[in-house]
Amino acid sequence: MCGIFGTLNYEHAIAKEQIFEGLLHRGPDEQGCFNSHPVNLYHTRLAIQDLTASGQQPMKHNGLVLVFNGEIYNHMELRRKYDLMATSNSDTLTILMLFERIGMKMLEEFDGMFAFALYDTLNLKLYLARDRAGKKPLYIYNKGMAYVFSSELNVLYRLCRPEVNYAALADYLYLGHYYRKATPYHLVNELENGNYMVIDTLSGQAEQFCWFKIEDAYRNGHQLDYEESLLQLDQHLNTAVKRRIESADLDVGSFLSGGIDSGLVTAMAAQQQSRLKTFTVKVAGSFDESLLAEKVAKKYDTDHTVVEIDFADLANDIEKIISNHGEPNSDNSAIPSYYVAREAKKYITVVLNGDGADELFGGYRRYVPFKHMDFFNPGALTKISSGFLAKILPIANQKQSFYTYGYRLLKFASYGDLVKMYCSASSDLFVGFEDVFIEKPQMLAISADLERYNGYSISPLKKILLMDFESMLFSRLLPKMDIATMAHSIEGRSPFLAKEILDFAPGLPDHYKIRNIQTKHILRDLGRKYLPAALIDQPKRGFEIPLQKWVDHELRQVMEQYLLAGDALYPKIIKKSFIEQLMARQISISDERRAKILFCVFSMEVWHKSL
Known part of the structure; x- marks a missing residue:
């Protein structure tokens, strides 16, 4: 497990000490770099496999240079399958040798978690790739012909200073996280899971390929x-x-x-x-x-x-x-x-x-109703009756109770809009409070994906x-x-x-x-x-986090410092009066949901103040 960082055609000077300092926690054992204009590659290593010097990175092999974060668990099996011989047992070397043999088709062979940058110095191409699920992160800043990539957003921001994308913050508040490739910055995207990018280092032209789709x-x-x-x-x-x-x-x-x-x-x-x-x-x-x-x-x-x-x-x-x-x-x-x-x-x-x-x-309780009912395409009677019941019933306050379960079920059954239904069924933050937004959530990417999935001939549970x-x-x-x-x-x-x-x-x-x-x-x-x-037959519990208690006691003072600050960010996106009323318990809402909304906004404020 490691940290990687790199640049292509990036003209601003970056001291390697700054990179290594920012990624040291990801790789405290060794640090290395490769510099050959216009490509610079940096690596911090947490030694897990091949603890000898032969596992050091960036690793060079027959004109290829690689910085790799992750593990290829079946790499020795692949060496036997493709008759790849080497004295080192490094999975990093296996990637290089297999790339020589079959190119990026090798990704389909890997059982692993990975994000890597592979520079082909002979063909002048830079390859950036991620694993099937996206366990190992990779963020990419691109402006014109220049590219900067990093295992962590904090390091990329400190060294490149991209502009904050304030318009996208409404989407974050509504969903509770950034969706897929989106980040809080202009010109910075996350490379999505099951994808790789090929960049021509001379022209700066890039092409992206999806090599694995779980759909x-x-x-x-x-x-x-x-x-x-x-x-x-x-x-x-x-x-x-x-x-x-x-x-x-x-x-x-x-x-x-x-x-x-x-x-x-x-x-x-x-x-x-x-x-x-x-x-x-x-x-x-x-x-x-x-x-x-x-x-x-x-x-x-x-x-x-x-x-x-x-x-x-x-x-x-x-x-x-x-x-x-x-x-x-x-x-x-x-x-x-x-x-x-x-x-x-x-x-x-x-x-x-x-x-x-x-x-x-x-594994989640909310999946059960999707097995028995199509909430992606509810009938008019279902929407009307569910909405009516959700409005007249008392608000659910017991987090793990059957009443709370049924109450939430009625709520997301009442939504005809796919985005509202999904956000209610998952994060359950601002659905139903859309009128408090000054900057309206766009939710374009998630809406397009939901519409596409809903068009597939698969069950509601699979969707x-x-x-x-x-x-x-x-x-x-x-x-x-x-x-x-x-x-x-x-x-x-x-x-x-x-x-x-x-x-x-x-x-x-x-x-x-x-x-x-x-x-x-x-x-x-x-x-x-x-x-x-x-x-x-034990039910799923996960961490039973006492968020309500924390919001009202342990974290109350620090949250008030951020949420009631005169220079707070969120009043540009949602009405400040809404948050003030939430804190004063003047909004009709469950205690758990109140705590989740306040923590969501608090998280945004802490991030913004840390820039």
């Missing part, structure tokens, strides 16, 4: 019966876990909650590595998953640690936690993720997690799973985990985002994922083979 997998279902699907899932996940352990020259640990996803990963990993180090989080005032996790730890004799987090320093740390992202992000689970990664680093450098399982196998993979997972959850882990120089590996599983899971029939009202049905059945019975 294709959703449109092409397979006909496996349930028992065969269960067997293949078992094989694919075991292979993914095995690769992610074997492709590390350091010990690999595992985050272990009381849930199915991390439990399966841990069980399979423990069969590959004796005395696997496992970590469970215990948060005061929340459901204690450590008792369930301990059952798995005992079953597989892991070296188990319970990490207790009390958030005692939250008020002092919150600005740093938010600023690390380099852009506004309303996902308050970034807070516990930051603390968990900090504690895990005391014991381990590489850790497995269950990221992606919920979005691929139907919402596809949308969440491309929006919530790519734009919010994976960046959150990348920033949290890399802030502490720790690498997170996600077996559920393996090549074979991304090809396999979308094509499963809906009833393999949602059975009546049970989520993740096929994963739960697989869990019966590996896990204690007490875990199988």
